[in-house]
Amino acid sequence: MTSMAARLLAAPEEHSSNPLIPHTYELVVGIFAFAVVFFVVGRMLIPRIQKTLAERTDAIEGGIKRAEEAQAEAQALQKRYTEQLEEARRDAARLREEAREQAAQIKAELREEAQAEARRLVEAAHAQIEADRQAAFAQLRTEIGRLSTDLAGRIVGESLEDEARQSRIVDRFLDELESPNAQAVR
Amino acid sequence: MNALTVLAPPADQFGAPTPEELFNLPPIIPGVEWFTKPVLLALLSAVFVIGICWAAFANPKVVPRGVQNVVEYGYMFVRDQVARPFLGKDADRWMGLLVTLFFMVLVWNLMGVVPILQFPVASHIAFPAVLALSIYVLKVYLGMKHQGAWGYFKNMMFPPGLPKPIYLLLSPIEFLSNLIIAPFTHAVRLFANMFAGHMLLAFFSMVGFWFLFEKLSPLGAPIGVVGVVMTIILTGFEMFIQFLQAFLFAMLAAMYIGGSLHAEH
Numbered sequence: 001m002t003s004m005a006a007r008l009l010a011a012p013e014e015h016s017s018n019p020l021i022p023h024t025y026e027l028v029v030g031i032f033a034f035a036v037v038f039f040v041v042g043r044m045l046i047p048r049i050q051k052t053l054a055e056r057t058d059a060i061e062g063g064i065k066r067a068e069e070a071q072a073e074a075q076a077l078q079k080r081y082t083e084q085l086e087e088a089r090r091d092a093a094r095l096r097e098e099a100r101e102q103a104a105q106i107k108a109e110l111r112e113e114a115q116a117e118a119r120r121l122v123e124a125a126h127a128q129i130e131a132d133r134q135a136a137f138a139q140l141r142t143e144i145g146r147l148s149t150d151l152a153g154r155i156v157g158e159s160l161e162d163e164a165r166q167s168r169i170v171d172r173f174l175d176e177l178e179s180p181n182a183q184a185v186r
Numbered sequence: 187m188n189a190l191t192v193l194a195p196p197a198d199q200f201g202a203p204t205p206e207e208l209f210n211l212p213p214i215i216p217g218v219e220w221f222t223k224p225v226l227l228a229l230l231s232a233v234f235v236i237g238i239c240w241a242a243f244a245n246p247k248v249v250p251r252g253v254q255n256v257v258e259y260g261y262m263f264v265r266d267q268v269a270r271p272f273l274g275k276d277a278d279r280w281m282g283l284l285v286t287l288f289f290m291v292l293v294w295n296l297m298g299v300v301p302i303l304q305f306p307v308a309s310h311i312a313f314p315a316v317l318a319l320s321i322y323v324l325k326v327y328l329g330m331k332h333q334g335a336w337g338y339f340k341n342m343m344f345p346p347g348l349p350k351p352i353y354l355l356l357s358p359i360e361f362l363s364n365l366i367i368a369p370f371t372h373a374v375r376l377f378a379n380m381f382a383g384h385m386l387l388a389f390f391s392m393v394g395f396w397f398l399f400e401k402l403s404p405l406g407a408p409i410g411v412v413g414v415v416m417t418i419i420l421t422g423f424e425m426f427i428q429f430l431q432a433f434l435f436a437m438l439a440a441m442y443i444g445g446s447l448h449a450e451h
Contacts, residue, residue, distance in 0.1 A: 012297070017208055017375075019205055019309075019311060019381060020311055021311075022311050022312030022315050023220075023229075023310070023312055024312075024314060025219070025220035025225065026220075026222075026228070026310055026312030027227060027312045027316055029220070029225045029228050029312075029313065030228060030312050030313040030315070030316035030317070032231055032314045033231070033322070034290060034316060034317060034325075035231035035287070036232055036234075036237055037232045037235050037286050037290055038282070038283065038286045040236045040239070040240070041235060041236060041239045041243075041282070041285060041286050041289065042281075042282030042283050042285060042286040043282055045239045045242075045243035045244065045259075046242065046243070046282040046285055047282070048243050048244070048245075048246050048279050049242075049243040049246045049258065049261060050278060050281065051246075052246035052248055054440065055248050056248045056249075061249055066301070100387060104251075109331065130416050148425070177390065179241075
């Protein structure tokens with residue numbers, strides 16, 4: 001189509017020797033070539049590469065943005081970990097302190113209890129001893145009374161049958177016995 | 187080179203190549219008048235640009251690989267050096283046009299140093315002219331659309347904040363330079379650079395060919411060596427110029443578009 005037009009246009013054309021005068025057929029070929037290249041390259045291909053370049057810019061910027069986000073996240077994470085670690089350390093220290101206090105308290109309590117127990121035992125022992133002594137003393141008293149009356153009866157030959165008299169004698173004897181030599185008896 | 191040697195003067199003297207020989211090329215297929223070498227190369231360049239851009243950008247990957255890397259580098263160059271400085275936030279909207287312009291002109295130019303092909307397409311003014319004309323139409327259209335038909339001319343010819351008499355001088359100059367000279371220079375700058383570059387390369391390569399192969403003589407040989415060395419050096423230089431002109435062409439286009447989108451003054 002264009003070539004036919006060019007031929008038609010070229011037909012009356014002479015090869016002019018003036019280089020500033022364009023050949024008509026060259027004008028036609030030139031505009032044809034330019035139009036075709038412009039249509040294919042300028043209209044079809046350049047938009048594609050522009051789209052790709054925009055995608056590339058997006059990808060690079062997106063990558064940078066993603067990297068920044070990841071870095072920020074990592075920093076936040078690190079901060080959180082550090083905080084947690086710090087808190088854990090504080091907790092551990094606190095627990096240790098508490099444990100130490102509790103141990104001291106327990107020790108003190110135990111000691112207190114042991115002392116109380118010891119005191120109680122000692123007191124119980126004292127009471128027991130006192131009771132035993134009282135019992136022994138009481139028993140001894142009656143025993144001594146009986147023995148001495150028996151002895152005295154045998155020596156004197158006198159029956160000391162009368163209970164009242166008998167015990168009065170014993171008591172008096174014992175009182176006499178106790179008064180000068182109380183310390184010795186006890 | 188065959189054409190050059192055939193067209194060389196019949197005498198035993200060295201004749202510098204004329205523009206006529208270098209640029210007025212016969213049709214490749216006799217009888218098909220329009221199908222000349224520049225036309226073929228212009229179409230080949232278009233196919234090449236489409237091919238390489240298709241290979242790179244048809245299924246672009248977020249992580250570029252292979253040819254996408256290379257062409258993306260070109261895209262980045264156009265975006266950062268051409269579009270953004272002149273269009274700012276509008277840059278992305280115009281990247282299609284600017285990449286097309288840059289790659290197209292670059293490949294057209296580089297055809298001048300590709301072995302065997304060796305003809306910069308842009309050295310035929312028709313090719314820069316159609317590009318410059320397209321940009322010119324776009325520039326005026328955008329200017330009227332964004333600044334209003336009257337506003338466009340007002341902003342162009344009567345920038346505010348100058349003493350009144352200055353406008354007498356300034357307005358015609360601005361009008362001329364913006365609407366008449368600018369598109370012309372836009373096209374001619376590229377064309378003339380490629381034209382002159384091709385002449386230079388052809389001249390030195392013909393010197394080398396003539397004095398070392400066609401008429402080898404003890405006195406001529408050093409001149410031939412100079413011709414070959416200069417051809418090599420100038421080929422490198424030409425590649426730089428070809429790149430620079432493609433860059434400049436796209437940059438001016440971006441500048442014109444940017445100027446139309448927003449009043450410059």
